[in-house]
Amino acid sequence: MRRRALIGNWKMHKTADEAGTYIREFLPLIQNIASVDVILAPPFTSLHVVAALVKDTSIGLAGQDVHWDSQGALTGEVSPAMLYDSGCQSVIIGHSERRQMFHEDDNAVNRKVKAAIAHHLTAIMCVGETREERANGKTSDVLTRQLLAGLAGIDAIDDTQLVLAYEPIWAIGSGTPATPTQANEVHAELREHLGTLFTTAIAKSIRIVYGGSITTENIQALLATPHVDGGLVGGACLDPSNFARIVSSAAN
Numbered sequence: 227m228r229r230r231a232l233i234g235n236w237k238m239h240k241t242a243d244e245a246g247t248y249i250r251e252f253l254p255l256i257q258n259i260a261s262v263d264v265i266l267a268p269p270f271t272s273l274h275v276v277a278a279l280v281k282d283t284s285i286g287l288a289g290q291d292v293h294w295d296s297q298g299a300l301t302g303e304v305s306p307a308m309l310y311d312s313g314c315q316s317v318i319i320g321h322s323e324r325r326q327m328f329h330e331d332d333n334a335v336n337r338k339v340k341a342a343i344a345h346h347l348t349a350i351m352c353v354g355e356t357r358e359e360r361a362n363g364k365t366s367d368v369l370t371r372q373l374l375a376g377l378a379g380i381d382a383i384d385d386t387q388l389v390l391a392y393e394p395i396w397a398i399g400s401g402t403p404a405t406p407t408q409a410n411e412v413h414a415e416l417r418e419h420l421g422t423l424f425t426t427a428i429a430k431s432i433r434i435v436y437g438g439s440i441t442t443e444n445i446q447a448l449l450a451t452p453h454v455d456g457g458l459v460g461g462a463c464l465d466p467s468n469f470a471r472i473v474s475s476a477a478n
């Protein structure tokens with residue numbers, strides 16, 4: 227049985243002060259929830275504040291991006307060891323906003339995934355098609371390419387090293403999520419690929435979360451499908467009580 231994971235991606239929101247306020251409000255709301263993994267991905271500048279506040283709780287911490295090198299003359303970048311040292315156990319890699327706005331390609335995603343794993347971080351690897359690709363019947367091709375390229379050269383993996391996130395680009399921030407059927411269909415296919423790449427047992431153990439316009443209203447139907455193992459939540463996680471409601475729905 228895969229444990230559900232709810233990941234709150236703050237994107238470029240909240241100062242360190244605001245992050246502190248969020249956590250102090252959020253913690254009491256979810257303190258009795260033990261059956262799902264809750265992971266927060268604040269901006270780099272708030273990692274320390276959040277890490278200190280969640281230290282004795284079960285809440286996990288994730289970076290929103292990472293560079294593959296350990297150090298170097300790479301202005302603006304953050305290494306896997308820096309994330310680990312800041313209290314992160316995982317990192318989001320290949321989010322479509324990075325792919326589209328910052329020209330991150332499959333090869334960069336692959337290098338980041340490998341570097342994260344090498345530094346004991348769980349790679350939360352995102353894949354997703356555009357509206358146009360879906361309309362042209364290319365969804366399967368695009369996702370297969372992103373998955374295979376992102377995991378190229380990795381011979382063995384386990385569920386502590388990888389979480390897959392299916393995030394259709396047309397669903398992100400649009401208010402139009404994938405239907406549970408659409409999400410489940412894609413997740414089932416991704417899982418099949420994982421089985422071919424690794425083993426059926428590994429494929430069964432790896433969590434595939436869905437992201438794109440998740441709300442308190444739609445989370446339960448998405449999670450009711452067999453292959454959706456959680457959510458990567460953007461806009462709806464920015465308010466602590468709203469995200470706590472989503473987490474509670476996932477726990478029920």
Ligand code: PGA
Pocket residue numbers: 235393397398399400437438439440458459460461462
């Ligand atoms: P959204 O974003 O929930 O605001 O659609 C999800 C994401 O991009 O991770």
